[in-house]
Amino acid sequence: MRLILILLVFVSASLCLAQSAPTQVWAAPAVYKVRPEEPVQSTNLVWDAKSKIVSVAGAKNEHVPFQIVVTTPRPPTRYDPPASGFFVEATDLESSGGRIPRQAIKLYFQHVVLCYGKSSPIGETGFWPDALAPLTDPFSMGAHFREAVTNRGVWIDVVTPPDIPAGDYSGAIRVTQNGKPVDELRLKLKVYDFALPAETRLITYMGVSASQLAAFHDVQRDSPEAKRLLQKYHAFLYENRMEPWFNESLQPEVEKRGDGVAVKFDAQAYDLYMNRWKTKRVILEAAPSTLAEERYSGEAAPRVKSYLAQIVEFYKKNGWLNKLVFNSPIDEPNTAEAYADTRKWASLVHEAAPGVPFLVTESPVPDDPAWGSLSGYANNFSIHGNALNSPEVKDALRREQAKGGEISWYISCDQVYPQPNYFIDAPAMDPVMVPWITWRYGMQGMLYWEMKFWSQTPDPWLDPVTYISGFLCSGGGILNGEGSLLYPGSRTRRYTWQRDVDGPVSSIRFELLREGIEDYDYLSLLKSLGDEKFADDAVRGMVVDVSAFSRNVEELFAVREKMARRIEQLSRARGR
Numbered sequence: 053m054r055l056i057l058i059l060l061v062f063v064s065a066s067l068c069l070a071q072s073a074p075t076q077v078w079a080a081p082a083v084y085k086v087r088p089e090e091p092v093q094s095t096n097l098v099w100d101a102k103s104k105i106v107s108v109a110g111a112k113n114e115h116v117p118f119q120i121v122v123t124t125p126r127p128p129t130r131y132d133p134p135a136s137g138f139f140v141e142a143t144d145l146e147s148s149g150g151r152i153p154r155q156a157i158k159l160y161f162q163h164v165v166l167c168y169g170k171s172s173p174i175g176e177t178g179f180w181p182d183a184l185a186p187l188t189d190p191f192s193m194g195a196h197f198r199e200a201v202t203n204r205g206v207w208i209d210v211v212t213p214p215d216i217p218a219g220d221y222s223g224a225i226r227v228t229q230n231g232k233p234v235d236e237l238r239l240k241l242k243v244y245d246f247a248l249p250a251e252t253r254l255i256t257y258m259g260v261s262a263s264q265l266a267a268f269h270d271v272q273r274d275s276p277e278a279k280r281l282l283q284k285y286h287a288f289l290y291e292n293r294m295e296p297w298f299n300e301s302l303q304p305e306v307e308k309r310g311d312g313v314a315v316k317f318d319a320q321a322y323d324l325y326m327n328r329w330k331t332k333r334v335i336l337e338a339a340p341s342t343l344a345e346e347r348y349s350g351e352a353a354p355r356v357k358s359y360l361a362q363i364v365e366f367y368k369k370n371g372w373l374n375k376l377v378f379n380s381p382i383d384e385p386n387t388a389e390a391y392a393d394t395r396k397w398a399s400l401v402h403e404a405a406p407g408v409p410f411l412v413t414e415s416p417v418p419d420d421p422a423w424g425s426l427s428g429y430a431n432n433f434s435i436h437g438n439a440l441n442s443p444e445v446k447d448a449l450r451r452e453q454a455k456g457g458e459i460s461w462y463i464s465c466d467q468v469y470p471q472p473n474y475f476i477d478a479p480a481m482d483p484v485m486v487p488w489i490t491w492r493y494g495m496q497g498m499l500y501w502e503m504k505f506w507s508q509t510p511d512p513w514l515d516p517v518t519y520i521s522g523f524l525c526s527g528g529g530i531l532n533g534e535g536s537l538l539y540p541g542s543r544t545r546r547y548t549w550q551r552d553v554d555g556p557v558s559s560i561r562f563e564l565l566r567e568g569i570e571d572y573d574y575l576s577l578l579k580s581l582g583d584e585k586f587a588d589d590a591v592r593g594m595v596v597d598v599s600a601f602s603r604n605v606e607e608l609f610a611v612r613e614k615m616a617r618r619i620e621q622l623s624r625a626r627g628r
Contacts, residue, residue, distance in 0.1 A: 077227050078093055078121050079237065083608060085180065085480045089178075105238045108210070122138055141154075159209075160209070183513065184558045189551065251330055260297075292566045304363065334375055348397055364376070380410065380430070385412070415436065431456070460499050461497075463486070465534055470599050472485055472489070513543050594611060
């Protein structure tokens, strides 16, 4: 009996101690996924606990993200309520020469999703942070399935105005619980004396189709609301230096008329995407499905030529011909027959639309020499990431680029570690390094097949395995977040306690990819300022090839600072 009493006293004392343990607030770099059970960090690349200072840096017209983490004791049991009522606010940032208003400091609640399988040998199961819901309301430490998390991250993104003075800015990050102060951190931001360009030079083909949008946002398919919603998703891409792949809004209507066709364009959509949003590339099918199947058909040739000629005339008339690319009707050709048909389609395009590039999602080097070559037929190649491991492909890329071809590459379900991918449980550095790898190979762009593939999941907010059939193409891998870097904003309140969003909700992976694109813009600035060697040396220090690149965040921060200092030096020398 005495032993039982002692145990009860011990347990009671332990519970009281756990419940009375103070809430801790700390900061972490953006390029780090803070999981629920991570230990509190006293120092890191952006944080010093003794001074309570968060230190970050960036150019003008750049996103400068970091994370604030709220850490609380775990409730005694999974049936006890988790700590709640937390909120985070930022003040203006001020310097002796300027001010960044708090409206330019975006705060996002980090939603955690349960990964019940690993995406790679270095992946892990359990809760992972991913979706970033705009922070509008107090939040709790609760997660799904009656679980509570020890750490709750808040993503903070300082969007620096393009015209603010350079200098050292400071402000505060305040954390409250039920309206009462919990902690206050000092935020210091160094703004470099140069601005990133309004538009990136990197070509980005990002799949954001209308498929599943209406259903997940509870609007009628093919309705004006569905069309407006698609444009919301596309606008989000443009705001983050990306563009849609196969933009449905720019696909013309095609009506058969005898041996020809009548082609109709949406003038309003073209004005929005081409004049206001400054689209870099428009990908149109060389033969839309209304005219031909994948197999080449000589009978369809007259109509296809009519279709191609009218598109060229429209783009030439509006001064957009240099942005037009025709895509092969055959995706990822991998047989002799598919190669032969691809060459026929290419010849047809070159005859009817001379000078307009023909794009294939294939390497210039065939898997089987017996299939023949696509070189000389295709102008632009979008290459599977696995092919970049081949020395022969690397040589072929250089030859195609010497002829003026535009080269991009893509990541999909069957590209596994040590190559990069966009999995939820992949290292945070992976999305960042994709644009760096693009530069290392001298390629002009990157492609991702879909940013919102939700057709195989009941809800991406709840189930990370959005592409179940990817299990087949990956050789038995569980692909957490494959084809789904965005979340439907209509379900934000249901899972995060934050207000619903009329459009997409971002993810940590999406934000990190944009970080890599902005790194690419640093490299482009160095090149435009006359020091391409500095840019190339910086990339060589980070990337050997697609399977060997740095995942060291300290190295990334160091090379970013070196690039910024060099850009400032070159800009001053030019009197900018």
